[in-house]
Amino acid sequence: MTKLIIQIPCLNEAESLPETLSRLPRQIDGIDTIEILIIDDGSTDDTVGVARRWGVHHVVRHRRNQGLASAFQDGVRKALASGADIIVNTDADGQYEGADIALLVQPLLAGEADIVIGDRGVADNAHFGPFKRRLQRLGSYVVRRLSRADIGDAVSGFRAISRDAAQRMTITTEFSYTTDMLIQAGRKRLAITSVPVRTHATERPSRLFKSIPRFIMNTGVTMARAYTTYNPLRAFVGSGLVVGTIGVIPMLRFVWFVLQGDGSGHIQSLVIGGSLMVIGVLLCLLGVLADLVASNRKLVETSLLEIRQLRDEVAGLRREGPAEVPAQAEPVRKAG
Structure with missing residues (x-):
């Protein structure tokens, strides 16, 4: 039995949600059960009421708006607890074509991938303006370099x-x-x-960000933070080497003037160069410490994964428990 749960993060989507739900597939080859999960991220309208009237199977509610990342994570957690074998995330604004979910899940059903991203064809997408196309392509290029994954539309939420x-x-x-x-x-x-997936024009502006500069800043911070988390040695040591190398330049300048017999008037070069080299060494040391922390994080992630898998096994035993426990308990009573 393969269960697919389609999760939709929502923030005041009472008007757009019905059309989005109407486009979702009810049957897909290779999928036995399809369920829908709504994550209400602090909506002040009737989003939850609309979802329930449309027969949504699961609802996760945030009393206050916690942001898209939190809504996504809580949705995944609920989907896993509900027995999902495959989780599809889509938006409530109707941007993505719901019927293309059948295309998204095929590589997973075939065992060819762990994650599938819906590529909106940003370079030729008529629903994107010229500036947004360039911005999306640049962001996807940076993510490809940081993740080492050949993905053309890194910020697509259809996955x-x-x-x-x-x-x-x-x-x-x-x-x-x-x-x-x-x-x-x-x-x-x-x-x-x-x-490749199809898209539709959206009538309302994005609720994830209020301006393009703010989106660029937040996305840049997110990428830098994620990369540093998983590559601390390279990030810190690389930065330290750059700063230290820059510090060598004023140091060489000072040495040059000393050799010319005029070193007393250029002490500032020695101070600046020495300071930059000390900062470079400190950054390298921070990189070593951060790498040790990262190693500990990997152990924590491994433990967390084993806990999640053990929880699945326990849930499976509980479903089969009534038929198995008496058969195991009977020989023990005879031996007593």
């Missing part, structure tokens, strides 16, 4: 995740899960692929 991959993911950012998740998955060597 399918296997149960095993979902158990390995823990979103740490408070802004958006898209880039954080891909960098994590790439560094954990999960199989990531993408499939």
Whole structure:
């Protein structure tokens, strides 16, 4: 039995949610059960009421708005607890074509991927303006380099995740899960692929960010944070070497003037160069310490994964328990 749960993070989506739900598939080849999960991220309208009237199977509610990343993570947690073998995330604004969920899940059903990203074809998408196309392409390029995953549309929220991959993911950012998740998955060597999907024009502006500069800043911080978390030695030592190398330049300048017999008037070069070299060494030492912390984080993640898998096994034993326990208990009573 293969269960698919389609999760939809929502914030005041009472008007757009019915159309989004109407486009979701009710049957997919290779999927036995399809259920729908709504994550209400502090809506002040009737989003939950609309969802229930449309027969949504699961609802997760936040009393206050906690952000898209938190909504995504809580949705994944609920989907796993509800027995999902595959989790598909889509938006409530109707941007993505719901029927293309069948395309998203195929690589997972075939065992070819752990995560599948819906590629909106940003370069040629008529629903994106020229500036947004360039911005999306630049962001996807940076994420490809950081995650080592060949993905053309890194910030697409239309994605399918296997149960095993979902158990390995823990979103740490408070802004958006898209880039954080891909960098994590790439560094954990999960199989990531993408499939072309259709999109629709959206009538309302994004609720994730209020301006393009703010989006760029938040996304940049998220990518830098995720990369540093999983590559602390390279990030800190690389920065330390750059700063230290820059510090060599004024030091050489000071040495040059000393050799010319005019060193007393250029002490500032010695001070600046020495300071930069000390900062470089400190950054390298921080990199070593951060790498030790990262090693400990890997142990914690391994333990967390084993706990999640053990919880699945216990849940399976509980479902089969009434038929098995008496058969095991009977020989013990005879031996007594």
